[in-house]
Amino acid sequence: MELSIVGSGYVGTTLAACFADLGHDVVNVDIDEDIVESLNAGAAPIHEPGLDELVERYAGDRLRATTDYDEILDTDATFLALPTPSNEDGSIDLRAMQAAADALGETLSKKDGYHLVVTKSTVTPTTTEEVIAPRIEEASGKTVGEEFDVGMNPEFLREGTAVEDFLDPDKIVLGANTDRAFDLLDEIFAPLVERADDPAVVRTGIREAEMIKYANNAFLASKISLANDLANICKEFGVDSYEVLEAIGLDSRIGSSFLAAGLGWGGSCFPKDTAAIIAAARSRGYEPRLLQAAVDVNDQQPLRMLDLLEDRFDPAGKRVAVLGLSFKPGTDDIRESRAIPLIDALLDAGATVVGYDPVATDNMREKFPDIEYTSTAAAALEDADAALVATDWDEFAALDDEFDEMRERVVIDGRRIVTRRDGLDYESLV
Known part of the structure; x- marks a missing residue:
């Protein structure tokens, strides 16, 4: 099929490359000329395992990029994969989505025949029907449900495994309001259903599809925070939290995923x-107390790490290595990395911070330009009074003699990845 994708960020690029791998002809539309040039040259604009290979393989063939919205006219469906960042109150900023809907509507005003517009971005319930569709209608002069349809196809991609997650999903959620839209979505995803390991295909309404994405992530975030809350209690009683969490994960009603307590x-x-x-809940007069508690627990975890350090010495004037700057291993993404509040707290306490990460150093340097960075973990540990492990990169589990170059050899492990050894004042966060 002929597909167009508006947006070439993390989701849009992954979507385009994977659709091309499924046999579709894909055009990426983006306002950033550098990204367009990069994609057409066969280079992915983001760091994601396996993505470079797909972009290089299909660029100039089944995958191309452009800044021209008119390229959409030759496609059957358009996926909107644009950022929806947070406003100060936590609500989503829809300006990029609104601008794209306006531009898409103007383009569709020139098209004869039917077109399907699918929201891929994460948006709160009713957004597609009450914000996106009316703007397309106004700009195109066409009527939703007649000359075009809207749909919702939420993404469940994890950074570091996005290509794998797309090509072998647990579930495919298709949200639409008409049989025609469902039929086209079925056709688009048929090659994936045939190739993947028997994924569940969920057909539902548009606002239900929008909510499924939020419910999915809210549940997982809450599960992690509950695991951390329980692990913090274990810590107070001298109980091994990992043994406790491993045991409860054997219960089929709970499961072992997302029970790794840490930072x-x-x-x-x-x-x-x-x-x-x-x-969104508060805008409708409902206070989501459990979700807010999950956020509160998460915000406190990095500060607990500093408390453990301060039990040993005053950080003021001390050299502290922070190992791991990305929010998780396998990516250079530092957005909401737990290393950020940790570094903030260390600087507030007067510590000299030295940071190391295998791939995320340049991104963190933009956030903290004045701290020291090293090109190896060993260099970060040299003459450090303490090391705080913030990301569970595999290479940190292999560290051994490198700790001998530290001054006070204090290691606070936020991910329980470093092996205990003689000569280290080691403590895990949980």
Whole structure:
């Protein structure tokens, strides 16, 4: 099929490359000429395992990029994959989506025949029907449900495994209001259903599809925060939280996923999505107390790490290495990384901070330009009074003699990845 995708960020680029891999002809539309040039040259604009290979393989063939919205006219369906960042109150900023809807509507005014517009961005319930569709109608002069339809297809991609998650999903959620829209969505995703390992295909209404994404992430974020809350209690009683969490994970009603207690959750999805659904609930007069508690627990975890350090010495004037700057291993994304509040707290306490990460250093340097960065973990540990592990990169589990170069050899492990050894004043966060 001929598909167009508006937006070439993390979701849009992954979507385009994977659709091309499924055999569709895809055009990416983006206002950023540098990104368009990069995609057409076969280079992915973001760091994501497996994505470079797909972009390089299909660029100039089944995958191309442009700044010209008129390229959409030759496609059957358009996926809107644009950012929906948080406003100060936690609600989502829809300006990029609104601008795209206006531009898409103007383009569709020139098209003869039917077109399907699918929201891929994460938006709160009713957005597609009450914000996106009316703007397309106004700009195109066409009527939704007649000359075009809207739909919703939420993404469940994890950074670091996005390509794998798309090509082998647990579920495919298709939200629409007409049989014609469902038929076209079925046709688009048929190659994926045939290739993947028997994913569940959920057909539902548009606003239900919008809510499924938020409910999915809110549940996972809350599960992590509950695991951390329980682990914090275990810590107070000298109980091994990992043994406790491993045992409860054997209960089929609970499951073992997302029970790894530690420094908390970050990234582009969990913080933004929990804030958005909390704000949306409050806009309707409902106070989501459990979700707010999950956020509060998550916000406190990095500060507990500093408390453990201060039990040993005053950080003022001390050299403290922060190992891991990305919000999770396998990505250079630092959005809402738990290393950020940790570094903030260390600087407020007067510590000299040195940071290291395998891939995220340049991004963190934009956030903290005045702290020291090293190109290896060993260099970060040299002459450090303490090391705080914020991201569970595999290479930190392999550290050994490197700790001998520290001054006081204090290691506070926020991810329980460093192996205890003689000569280290080691403590895990939970």
